Amino acid sequence: MIINIARRAHDHNWELDPIVRSLLDTDFYKLLMLQFIWKHFPRTRATFAVQNRSVQVRLADIIDLHGLCDQLEHARQLRFHKSEMIWLAGNTFFGKRGMFEPAFLEWLEKDFRLSDYEVAVENGQVSLRFEGLWTETTMWEIYALAIIDELKTRAALKPLSEFELDVLYARAKTRLWEKMVRLRGVPGLSLSDFGTRRRHSFLWQEYVVLAMRDVLGESFTGSSNTYLAYKHDLEAMGTNAHELPMAVAALANTDEELKRAQYRLLELWQQTYAGELLILLPDTFGTTQFLRNAPEWVADWTGQRIDSKDPFVAGDEYIAWLEQRGRDPRRKRLIASDALDVDKILALHAHFAGRILDGTDPWDFRTAADFKDAQRWTPERRIRFSSGWGTFLTNDFRNCNPHGDKSFDPISLVCKLVEVDGRPAAKLSDNYAKSMGPAEEVERYRRVFGTEGQINVPVEA
Amino acid sequence: MIINIARRAHDHNWELDPIVRSLLDTDFYKLLMLQFIWKHFPRTRATFAVQNRSVQVRLADIIDLHGLCDQLEHARQLRFHKSEMIWLAGNTFFGKRGMFEPAFLEWLEKDFRLSDYEVAVENGQVSLRFEGLWTETTMWEIYALAIIDELKTRAALKPLSEFELDVLYARAKTRLWEKMVRLRGVPGLSLSDFGTRRRHSFLWQEYVVLAMRDVLGESFTGSSNTYLAYKHDLEAMGTNAHELPMAVAALANTDEELKRAQYRLLELWQQTYAGELLILLPDTFGTTQFLRNAPEWVADWTGQRIDSKDPFVAGDEYIAWLEQRGRDPRRKRLIASDALDVDKILALHAHFAGRILDGTDPWDFRTAADFKDAQRWTPERRIRFSSGWGTFLTNDFRNCNPHGDKSFDPISLVCKLVEVDGRPAAKLSDNYAKSMGPAEEVERYRRVFGTEGQINVPVEA
Known part of the structure; x- marks a missing residue:
């Protein structure tokens, strides 16, 4: 050679x-x-x-x-x-x-x-x-x-060592494959890669994304990573983030302006974008107050991304709100994107993407077979649900290190x-542990927006 | 690039x-x-x-x-x-x-x-x-x-597909690593690669051998593969095989000559080789008759390789025979080489390489820690035991195929x-299922050598 x-x-x-x-x-x-x-x-x-x-x-x-x-x-x-x-x-x-x-x-x-x-x-x-x-x-x-x-x-x-490196990636690939196999063939599943910010490395994210495309086919709807979308002809996913309402809120001169800031941002956004880009991110200052006080036109937006709230609770809250405002949830999109892994993706999909809520535990849906066996699956979906899979897609090296330590665990x-x-x-968010900003500002925001529906749980990577 | x-x-x-x-x-x-x-x-x-x-x-x-x-x-x-x-x-x-x-x-x-x-x-x-x-x-x-x-x-x-190929090898590497980890650090363990004849491929055997050397260090004593020994500075392992006594037996003109053939071969072999190459392979026509009828000088050979007999039984039989002939088993070598995998390797090592036989089940020794915890381990070994690991070292792809079928299973x-x-x-061997040759010849050999100690069990890959 x-x-x-x-x-x-x-x-x-x-x-x-x-x-x-x-x-x-x-x-x-x-x-x-x-x-x-x-x-x-x-x-x-x-x-x-x-x-x-x-x-x-x-x-x-x-x-x-x-x-x-x-x-x-x-x-x-x-x-x-x-x-x-x-x-x-x-x-x-x-x-x-x-x-x-x-x-x-x-x-x-x-x-x-x-x-x-x-x-x-x-x-x-x-x-x-x-x-x-x-x-x-x-x-x-x-x-x-x-x-x-x-x-x-x-x-x-x-x-x-070179051999240990090989074992590290062999283990991570094996784990990735086991995840894909559980997701493959689940009817109506919709998943995308949201893992750029927490990735193990660029090359690993690319590997994962190509694996998703290969194994999951149509269930894999794209990647938030624009370069990977460009390089591999994928759909580029994503809409907006907390920095927008945070900035508009920071620029508010009065408490009244502060309270309106979250909707003011939406007004500006819909001057620029439409359709699938009209995705609410309602948790910046607390989801419950956001929905309750929202002007009527907010319910016309295409969907909602859940971030810091328990997605089962947040999704149900959104659906109830839509119904209360006379909108058909089946025409709306619901995106979960926080600390997802296979179990939660399948449970959320079972819960939101078409199951009749008859008391069946969504966590019982653990493989594609569970969905196929289910008799009560309804062809019309309750809501167009999709998962934006991050850390545990692009950086799940837990217990893969041959040296046994946690140095590859995501942070x-x-x-x-x-x-x-x-x-x-x-920012308040729906989780105290995710609030951000100087203590006195967080204090003021809590006074202005209230804390209804917010909880205090530790943050997962 | x-x-x-x-x-x-x-x-x-x-x-x-x-x-x-x-x-x-x-x-x-x-x-x-x-x-x-x-x-x-x-x-x-x-x-x-x-x-x-x-x-x-x-x-x-x-x-x-x-x-x-x-x-x-x-x-x-x-x-x-x-x-x-x-x-x-x-x-x-x-x-x-x-x-x-x-x-x-x-x-x-x-x-x-x-x-x-x-x-x-x-x-x-x-x-x-x-x-x-x-x-x-x-x-x-x-x-x-x-x-x-x-x-x-x-x-x-x-x-x-390319991705499935990658997963196949990722799984096999993960499996290999789990095996190495169980063997790493077991005191006195002695293992070598005997897997050329059943290997998945040359490159996989090479990978496995280098992994063994890296992870097991001194416990890995070498490879039967001469090219790998040459290329990677390993010890080349192996001595002799059934074809030698089979050929000498086939050339015998009388039943009496046939019965002596197995020892005649040894006489010729020791004219050429000495020391560690004087390893008996007594099962060609049945181990029990071989040992019982062996001339006194046969007990001077350095050790025995067990092939077709249950290695616990065969090893104990060899040790008892050595003691009966007044030889010290601690100076002898015992090599097991048939259908070994981690569980059996550890159990045999526990049984032969130094454990006091006090009724402790050798199959309870499942990790290096089990050996370290054991109080009754004796510093002087009962016999110098080593494992020649074949099929399940160089071709263990069971359940690794992403397509789920058994096409990679060894044969x-x-x-x-x-x-x-x-x-x-x-050839008779200690296992009816491994006997070879025309039916009438096998019949004649059974008449000449007897069938004591031979059993009838299915052959593992």
Whole structure:
């Protein structure tokens, strides 16, 4: 066998194995939000900060800060490729052509920049902040999370021998396959990859996504990762995130404006997007108050994404609300996206995607066969349910490490909006443990929005 | 990334992906026996035939006969490389230099040839026969088995997608690792690879052997595969096989000569080899009669390999026989090599390699921790026990196939001596199901040797 000597020599010359290699390697909702911000808030400044909610994992002891800066610098020097721009302009997203305006795409190609960053160490954690125009900072979220996740992965890979590395991935692949097999053939199942922010690595996410497509066929509806959608002809998934209502709320001058901010954001969003992009994310300041106080037109939106609330409770609450407002839930979409794994995906699917609620425990649905055996499955669905599968899809290496330690276990890493035009941003969510912002702001928000329906449970990765 | 275009073009040009690529890719005992045959039986003719004892697997429906002939032809055109010859001459085997005579090595390099072969189909099975001088036919055994095994594997691989192939090997690697982990750290454990004849493929055997070396360290004593020993600086393991006593027996002119043949073979063997190569294989015509009638000097041999008898029974029988003959079992070696897997390896090690036999069930020893917790472990070993691990080391793909069928399950394929200088060869073994030869010969052998201690149990792969 003739060795490729040039390749080998090039490998010796490597200065960096970049983690983020394309600006498309981000969640699609960031691009939708970027266009929205570019349009409605082009002069607004916004600060984002990375926070590791898994405080027991001392990231600063694990990750080399020079390596982190090299990766961030590499991401900052990336530009959109011509072919990527042409794809963004010409591709159909959610069945719609021309999702991005020509003026936005021109700005994206010529003027888009990532802001500067500040790296420091605090209490064993990596403190990473991005300050600048909102259009310059918002995109850092996913790049920063993916970079830190993968640097943590690389640190955990380092002590393993070549054979142990092989076993690590063999185990993870075996686990992935067992999951796919349980999901394969479940009638009406709808799943997508939401795992960019928590992925083990880019290559592993790509492997997982291609496996999903191969094994699950039509049940796999796409990936939130825009680069993978571009590279592999998948649907790009995602709509919007908490940073939007958080920013509008932070900019409010009075408590009354604050209370209206969550709907004001929706008004702005529907000036830009329609159809499948009109997905409510009602938990930013508490779902129950959001639904109760919502103007009538909010019930016309296409669906809801559940994030921080128990999805069974939140979905039932949404359906009851729709019925109360005279809307047909069967025409609506419900997306769960928090801490999902196979058991919960199947149970939620059983509960929402067509089961008659006759007291059958949705957690009894554990394999495709359980759905096929079920007599009471109704052809018309109660609601168009789909799962946005994250951490446990793209980073489930629990008990896969041949060294037996937990160094590959995912951590709950977030990159959140902390300041907008000098004012603090805050979030309540439906889970006390996920509230964010300075204590006095969280206090004020709780006073303004109330705390009905919010609970206090630990955060899963 | 620059593609190696020449390599890709070469791949298009491939005519054959050879299974056996070196004449060293055989069990080491074949080379020891070849030298023995070359020395003592240079003019003897011997016919070998492949037999699939797993008759439910219709090999002729699975394997393409043209492909089989291409592979056999490729093996027949191989010659020993200079570097391989130098290694055979200069390497230490079982601590001894110069295991192979210069005259033999000269013959091996210049005059060694593999015989012609006959391929046919009979009752859905591949009939493969090798006729010629014993020195030309004996080496076919391992090449033929490895070729048929791997052709069967390739046929099973064909319907799998790239992702399914990846899952197949991920599962097999995961399984292998679980086995290694159970064996790692067991005090005094001694294991070697005996899996060439039943391997999934050459590359898988190589993977397994390197994994064993990496994970088990000193407990892994070597491989029966001479090429792997050569390539990876391992000890080459193995001594002799049934074909030797079978041939000497077939050449016997009287019942009395037949009965003495099993010891006559030993006399010849010890003219050529000594020390660790003096390993009895007493089950060819029944172990119990072999031991009872053995001349006194047989008890001076270094050890025994158990093949067709329950190894607990056979080992105890050997130890009792040694004590009865006034030999110290602690100075002897006991090798088990039939249908071993982790449970049995650990139980046998617990039973033979040092446990006081106080009624503790050896099958209770299931992990390294069980051995460390045991108080009654004695520092002086009862007997130097080691396991020659075959099929379930190099071909354990049970339940690994993503398609769910059993097409990767190993089969009990053998290539046995059937005729010597025109006379039928036969074997009784300690297991009726493993007896071989024409019915009337088996009948005669049973009359001559008796059947004491022989049983009738199904053959495991």
